[in-house]
Amino acid sequence: YYFDAPTDARQRGSQVDLRRFEARIRKALPGRNIEYILEPKVDGTSITLHYERGVLVLAATRGDGATGDDVTANVRTIRGIPLRLLTPNPPARLEVRGEIYMDLKGFAKLNAGIQAAGEEPFPNPRNATAGSLKQLDSRVVATRPLNGIFYGVGRAEGLTFSSHGQVIEMLRTLGLPTPKFWWLCHNMDEVASRTAELFNHEQELPYEIDGVVIKINDMSLWDALGATATHPGYAIAYKPRERSKEAITRLRDITVQVGRTGVLTPVAELEPVFLDGTQISRATLHNEDDIRRKDIRIGDTVVIERAGKVIPAVMRAIKEQRPDTTEPFDFVKHIRNACPECGGPIVRDEGFVAWRCDNLQCPAQKTRRIEYFASRATLDIEGLGGVVADALVERGLAQEPLDLFKLRVDQLAVLNLGTDEEPRVLGQKNAAKIIAAIEHARTQPLSRWLHALAIPNVGEAIAYQLASLHRRLEDVSTSPILHDIVVLSRKREESRVINPRSSANRPRTDLERDERQRQHDMLAAEIEVIEKRLSTVTIPEVGPVVASSILDFFASPYGRAILARLLQLNIVPEGMAPAPASAAVPGPSAAFAGKTFVLTGTLGGMTREQATDEIRRRGGQVVGSVSRKTSFIVAGTDPGSKLAIARELGVTVLDEATFTSRLHAR
Numbered sequence: 001y002y003f004d005a006p007t008d009a010r011q012r013g014s015q016v017d018l019r020r021f022e023a024r025i026r027k028a029l030p031g032r033n034i035e036y037i038l039e040p041k042v043d044g045t046s047i048t049l050h051y052e053r054g055v056l057v058l059a060a061t062r063g064d065g066a067t068g069d070d071v072t073a074n075v076r077t078i079r080g081i082p083l084r085l086l087t088p089n090p091p092a093r094l095e096v097r098g099e100i101y102m103d104l105k106g107f108a109k110l111n112a113g114i115q116a117a118g119e120e121p122f123p124n125p126r127n128a129t130a131g132s133l134k135q136l137d138s139r140v141v142a143t144r145p146l147n148g149i150f151y152g153v154g155r156a157e158g159l160t161f162s163s164h165g166q167v168i169e170m171l172r173t174l175g176l177p178t179p180k181f182w183w184l185c186h187n188m189d190e191v192a193s194r195t196a197e198l199f200n201h202e203q204e205l206p207y208e209i210d211g212v213v214i215k216i217n218d219m220s221l222w223d224a225l226g227a228t229a230t231h232p233g234y235a236i237a238y239k240p241r242e243r244s245k246e247a248i249t250r251l252r253d254i255t256v257q258v259g260r261t262g263v264l265t266p267v268a269e270l271e272p273v274f275l276d277g278t279q280i281s282r283a284t285l286h287n288e289d290d291i292r293r294k295d296i297r298i299g300d301t302v303v304i305e306r307a308g309k310v311i312p313a314v315m316r317a318i319k320e321q322r323p324d325t326t327e328p329f330d331f332v333k334h335i336r337n338a339c340p341e342c343g344g345p346i347v348r349d350e351g352f353v354a355w356r357c358d359n360l361q362c363p364a365q366k367t368r369r370i371e372y373f374a375s376r377a378t379l380d381i382e383g384l385g386g387v388v389a390d391a392l393v394e395r396g397l398a399q400e401p402l403d404l405f406k407l408r409v410d411q412l413a414v415l416n417l418g419t420d421e422e423p424r425v426l427g428q429k430n431a432a433k434i435i436a437a438i439e440h441a442r443t444q445p446l447s448r449w450l451h452a453l454a455i456p457n458v459g460e461a462i463a464y465q466l467a468s469l470h471r472r473l474e475d476v477s478t479s480p481i482l483h484d485i486v487v488l489s490r491k492r493e494e495s496r497v498i499n500p501r502s503s504a505n506r507p508r509t510d511l512e513r514d515e516r517q518r519q520h521d522m523l524a525a526e527i528e529v530i531e532k533r534l535s536t537v538t539i540p541e542v543g544p545v546v547a548s549s550i551l552d553f554f555a556s557p558y559g560r561a562i563l564a565r566l567l568q569l570n571i572v573p574e575g576m577a578p579a580p581a582s583a584a585v586p587g588p589s590a591a592f593a594g595k596t597f598v599l600t601g602t603l604g605g606m607t608r609e610q611a612t613d614e615i616r617r618r619g620g621q622v623v624g625s626v627s628r629k630t631s632f633i634v635a636g637t638d639p640g641s642k643l644a645i646a647r648e649l650g651v652t653v654l655d656e657a658t659f660t661s662r663l664h665a666r
Contacts, residue, residue: 018214021236022188025216028225028233035217037164038194039182041237042149043208044101045129047075049150054090056083061133071133075100077142079422086175092157096176098150101207102129106145106419113394114259121284123313125208139387145419149207150176163217180205184217195238211239247280248318249273251300254285254329258341258364262357263349266291266331268302268314275306283312287354288331295319297326331355339364360454361558366393366400369454373401377460378452379441383434388426391417401452402565405442409435446473446575453562457549461624464616465539466550467575475575477554477563481537482547488530489544495523540596541623591662593619598626600643601636603656614663626651634659 025034046062059075075081078100085094102110102125110128111121122128132144150171153161161167165184172178181201183194195212202209215235216222225233253269266285273280283304285291296302300317332346332355339346344359360369370389374381381404392398397411412431418424426434444452447467451460458466470476500507500516507513542550553559566572597615599608599622606614611634612622626633626645633646634654646653654662 018188018191018236018238021214024233025225029221032221034187034221036185036188036191037168037182037215037217038185038191038198039151039168039179039213039215040198040205040209041211041213041239042099042101042179043124043126043210044099044149045126045133047071047098047100047148048154049075049081049096049098051085051090051094051096053092054085054087056081069134073138074133074135074141075148077138078146078148080147080177082175086173090174091159094156094159095154096150096171097152097154098148098176100129100133100146100148101125102132103145103147103206103421104208105206106421109419109421110145123284123286137386139385139417142424143387143391143417143419145422147206148177149179151179151182161219163219164215165217167219185214211237213237246303246305246315247273247275248301248303249280251296251298251302251314251317253298254291254334256331256335256340258339258357258362262360262362262365262368264335264339264346264355264357268296268304270302270304273304275304275312280304280306280312283314285314289353291329291331295328297322297329299323299326359456361456361553366398370398370401370404372454373452374404374441379444379448381434381437381441383430383437387417388415388434391415391426402562402569404438405569405571407435407438442569442571444573446470446476446573449473449573450476453553455550455553457546459624461622462541462546465541465621469537469539470575472575473566473573474563476550477559479551481534481539482542482551484530484534485539485542485547486544486551488527488534491523491527491530495520495527498523538594538621540621540627540629541625591618591665595620595631596629597622598624598630598633598642598646598651599636600633601639603634603636605656605660611659618663 022034026032048060048062049056050058050060056072056076058070059072061069061071076083104125107122107125107128114121122131128144129146132141132146135141151168152164153159153167153171159170161170165182168178168182181198183190183197185191185194191214198209198212213235214237216225222232222234227233231237250271251268252271255267255269257265257267259265266287268283268285270281270283285296294314294316296314296317299322300319301321302317303315304312305315306312335346337346338344339357339359339362341364342357342359342362344357344362346355347358348354349356357365359365360372367386367389370384370392371386373379374384374389384404389398392404392407392415395415397407397415398404409428409431412426412434413428415426415431416423417426445467447460447464450458450463450466450473466476466479469481470479476482496502497505498516498519499505500513500520507516554563592615597620599611603611615622620631623630626642626649628649628651630646630649630651632652632654633642634656635643636656643653
C-alpha cells in the first residue's frame with residue numbers, strides 16, 4: 001500500500017511527471033480505459049488500525065516499513081476514530097490505513113500556549129502529531145487536537161473491492177473519517193484540473209497537505225503494474241508547489257525564555273519582516289544544539305520560514321553576508337550561567353536536549369512546582385499529574401502549590417483538559433477524588449511537607465531527618481540545630497585562619513601571635529560547646545551548605561509567605577521525636593538503631609519506600625550518599641555507582657537476602 005511520496009526528484013513538482021506516469025501506465029496496459037482517483041496527501045503520521053469483529057484492537061505506526069510502534073492506547077483517545085465500527089455485521093478482521101494529523105487551529109493554540117510558557121514550540125503539525133503519538137501517558141494525548149483520515153485497506157476478511165473509490169466509500173459508511181475532497185478523474189487533464197481545484201479549497205481543510213496522491217481506480221490492474229523501490233506502480237505523489245515560504249532578515253538579538261516547566265528556550269529577535277502576509281519580529285531557535293548545528297550568530301542575515309503555517313523558525317544563516325564582528329553563540333555564557341528569570345542554577349536536561357532552571361521557586365515555573373508538590377514522594381495528591389496541573393495553570397485556577405487548597409469540586413469538575421475546539425472536562429468523579437486527596441495532604445507529616453516545598457538541597461532523606469528533630473514547620477524555619485551547624489562551620493574556618501601555628505599564615509610579631517592564640521582559644525571553647533550540643537542529635541546528611549539553604553529559604557520573602565499562607569489555611573504539619581532504641585522494633589533494634597543505611601539497585605521483595613520505612617521503624621537512618629560514616633549499603637539488582645564507592649570505603653555490603661533476614665531476626 002502506498003504511504004509516502006516517492007523520493008525520485010523527477011516524480012515531483014511538475015505536470016511532466018504526470019504525463020510520464022500516464023505513459024508508463026498505458027504502455028503496461030495498452031488499450032485499457034484508465035480512471036484515476038485523486039485525493040489530498042495529508043501531511044501527518046502514517047497509521048494502520050486493526051478491527052476484530054468491529055472492535056479496535058490495535059493501532060500501529062508505519063515505523064521503518066516493517067516494524068512500527070503500538071500506539072493503541074493513544075489512538076483510543078482520539079474522538080474522531082471509532083472504537084467500534086458503525087455496522088451491525090462487521091468483518092471478522094479489517095485493517096485500515098491512513099494518517100493521523102493535528103488540527104491546524106488546535107495546533108496554533110497548542111503552540112501559543114507552549115510559547116506563552118517560554119518553551120520550545122513544535123515546528124509543524126506533523127512533528128506535533130508524531131510527538132503526541134509517542135507519549136507514554138495517554139492522558140496527555142487526549143488533550144491534543146488529533147484526528148485521522150483513512151483511505152485504504154489491508155487485510156479485509158469477508159470484504160471485496162473492485163475499485164479504490166469503493167474502498168473510500170466503504171470506510172466512510174463504517175464511521176471512519178475519509179478525505180473531504182476526492183475525485184474520480186477520467187484522464188490526466190482532469191487530474192490537473194482537479195489538483196488546482198483542491199488547492200483552491202486548501203484553506204477549508206483542517207489539516208496540512210503537501211501535494212496530492214493519484215491512484216488507478218480499478219484495483220484489478222494494480223498487480224500488473226508492479227512497484228519500484230520507493231512507490232507502487234499504480235500510484236504517484238504529485239507536489240505542484242513548495243509548501244514553505246521564506247523571508248530574509250537580520251537577527252538583532254537572542255533572548256531566552258523560561259517556561260512553566262523550567263525549560264530555557266532561545267528566541268530570535270528579528271528586524272521586522274513580512275512573511276506570508278504577516279509581520280514577523282520573533283522566531284523560534286528551538287534549542288542550543290540547533291543554534292550550534294546551524295551556526296547562527298547575533299548579527300547574521302538569516303532565512304526564516306513559517307513552519308506549519310504558524311510558527312516562524314530560523315532555518316539558516318546566510319554566511320556570505322556575515323559581519324566580521326560576529327562570534328559563535330555561547331548559550332550558557334549568554335545567560336551568565338544562570339536562569340534569566342530568577343538567577344538560579346541551570347542544568348542540562350539531556351532527555352529534552354535543553355537547559356532547565358533547577359530552582360523550583362523560580363517565578364516563571366508554575367506547572368512544575370505543582371507537579372512536584374503533588375507527586376507520590378511528597379504529598380501524594382493522586383490524580384494531579386502534568387495534564388491536570390497544566391490545565392489548572394492555563395485556566396488561572398492555580399499559580400502556586402498552596403492554591404490547590406482553595407479549589408472546589410465544582411470548579412474541578414468542569415476543568416477543560418482539552419482545547420476550546422475539542423473540550424475534555426475532568427468530570428465530577430475525578431474532581432471529587434482529587435479534592436479528597438488534597439484534603440488528605442493537610443494531614444501528611446512534616447517530613448513530606450518539607451520535601452514538597454522544594455527547599456533547595458532538601459530531598460526525602462534530609463526531610464525525614466529534619467522532621468525527626470523538630471515538631472513544627474516553624475521550628476525548622478528558626479532551628480537552633482541548623483543555626484549551630486552553620487555557626488560551627490564558620491567558627492572552624494575562623495579558627496583555621498587565625499591559628500598562630502598555621503604555616504600558611506604565620507604571625508609577624510610576638511604580639512600578633514599572642515593575640516591570635518587568645519582568639520584561637522576562645523574559638524576552641526565556643527566550638528567545643530556547639531559540638532557538645534550537636535552530639536546529642538543525629539542528622540548525618542545536613543552540613544553547613546544544606547543548613548544555610550534551609551534557613552535562607554524560610555528567611556526569604558517566598559519562605560515567609562509560605563509559612564503565613566499555611567497558617568491561614570490552618571495547615572500545621574507535625575514532626576516526631578527521635579526514636580530511642582527502646583522504642584525500636586524488639587529483637588533487631590541493635591542491628592539498626594543509630595546505624596546509617598544507603599539503598600542502591602532494585603529490591604525484589606519490597607520497594608525502596610518500604611525498605612526505608614522498615615529501617616526507620618527500627619531506629620536506623622536512610623541517607624542518599626555513601627561516606628565513611630555509612631554503616632551499611634543494601635544492594636539490590638542492577639546497583640549503581642554507590643556500590644563501588646562503598647567497597648572502596650570499606651562499607652559493609654548487604655544483599656537483599658541478608659538485609660531481609662536481619663529485618664526479621666528475633
